[in-house]
Amino acid sequence: MFASLSRRLFIGTVATAAIAALAPAQAADPIKLRISTPAVEADWHAKMLPVFKQELEKTAPGQFDVEIHLNGTLFKQGTEPAAMQRGNLEMAMISAFDISKQIPEWSIFTAGYLLRDPDHQRKVFGSDVGQEMYRLVEDKMGIKILDVGYLGTRQLNLRTEKEVKTPADLAGVKLRMPGSDTWLFLGKALGANPLPVAFGEIYTALQTGAIDGQDNPLPTVRAAKFYEVTKQVVLTDHLVDAIFLSMAGSTWKKLDEKQKAAVTNAAKAAVRFNNENRIKEETELADFFKSQGLKVYKPDVEAFRAQVQKTYLESELSKAWPKGMVDRVNAIK
Template identity: 60%
Template sequence: MTFDSRRRRLAAGLVLSGLASRGARAAGKTLLRISTPAVPDDWHAKMWTVFKDTLEQSAPGEFEVQVNLNAALFKQGAEPAAMARGNLELASISAFDIAKLLPEFSIFTAGYMLRDPQHQQKVFNGPIGDEMFKRVSDKLGVTVLATAYLGTRQVNLRDVRKVTTPADLKGVKLRMPGSKEWLFLGQALGATPTPLAFGEVYLGLKTGTIDGQDNPLPTVRAAKFYEVTKQLVLTSHLVDGLFIAVADTTWNAASPAQRQKLKAAAQAAARYNNDHRIQEEAQLVEFFKQQGLQVTTPDVAAFRHAVQQAYAASEQAKAWPQGMLGRINGTS
């Protein structure tokens, strides 16, 4: 073989190699691994199907979306670290997860910061959300795309009692999750917060180890707490949420058009979740009445004032951005 023929064959090989490379890039998809602790029947699981379907319609062939339910990929709370390492592209993270690394975000773990799901969306979809989510990106390396409604926590009592203000919960052994943040909330509500594992709550209510517990209404039904309680007090003391977030490495690598499509898919997923969860909560009030529970509504304004006063004087509040409480309260 002559030198010229070898050179021609080498040149042809390079051309073919380049074509193959460009073809591989054209055929390639951006991998989006999603981790969630939600079970299949939960609206928070179903919303990821909406995300996937919406993205496939708006950006066909651009992304490979893999939804991992039941904390099968990462345990709950481990998602932010996995996203920072590059092992995970998307997740729904809680305010409590964020506050561990960004103390000023703990304002959204406090009781009565948000009045209802509508107020929640207005706060996070406005200037406050823009400001706080930028802090999240700077500190955690994730970009929040949408806010999903997790549920509104209510007080569920073993025995019927008149509850109008926090003073009426004095002496009530109210089960709370074991962290100091949760126990502070129980104390701020006027009760005697009692730490107890979730799996022990049903028996604790049945035997009287605890006098009550707090959870969103769907959890009360799913755990069958209505079988061992007699009253629901609609304190609505914590409007909880989950934040659909994407790793900044993925977000920064996406084109402007892809970013727009990712955000639109996340917002469609959040709307789907929010609409169905709000509807479910409204239906559950009647369900619990049919199960024989008394459903009462206290002086929520009195509860809100007492709880916010307790938080304002707490160590947690020292980390909150100056004036943020007033801005949240003033959002309508």
């Protein structure tokens, strides 16, 4: 009897151990991924984040818990890289301007009139140039860039009525820019008087006259309703802007190879959704703003291009740019 009991206990123990060994990895707690962005809900780079979440759940069900935080409610615009580096944030959408604060070589991608259009942007960051620059971010900042999204081509959006044809016409214009030296430099290069204002404060600042204008891609102007408190859009095309969907290096290193592939593919799907919709919307927005009573027109873009490029090339900023990088970027067709 004792032998029979011992045998049953042994079989039960072995069976329990076998079941535990066969339990799927999904039984572990899901990996929390909080994504912080200053984007408003109506903007495409906010709408792309649920696509990332849905794609990740499809390919890695139950393995990730994705939280999306819009409107800078979790971290203020520009503070996300430091939060990821401290281990306080898993993911964010960061700009070349954010990166250039820590890696001066990246200021090349903050320069006006370097990237020609969305297609050129995609090709540059998909080339060896992009991979080299991504490695710098991973090595020096401990942040993994998953993919680049088209943020739009930046235009001037003013509450003043004076027509702007050349940079000289922006003299004294208080132009809102995000609060970093590289953003403010771009504002000066355009000929304006740049003032740092957080994204969430732009509408009120325009409404009260604290600023005379702001620069953003047209889809952002509509999504944030800046057209309600401005009178004109000046199509300077001064910056083909990018947003980089990124992950804290400490989070990335915790993932196994299958999880890394799932995250990367989800990022690509999200970026593709953003790019297709944003490019389509941009083609339609001039007519929308005109219907809202705004004047929409092209200035002397060549005059802007000449001044902006000259200002950058004569500046300290350009001394940090990797040797020959401008030529390499220009050579990508």
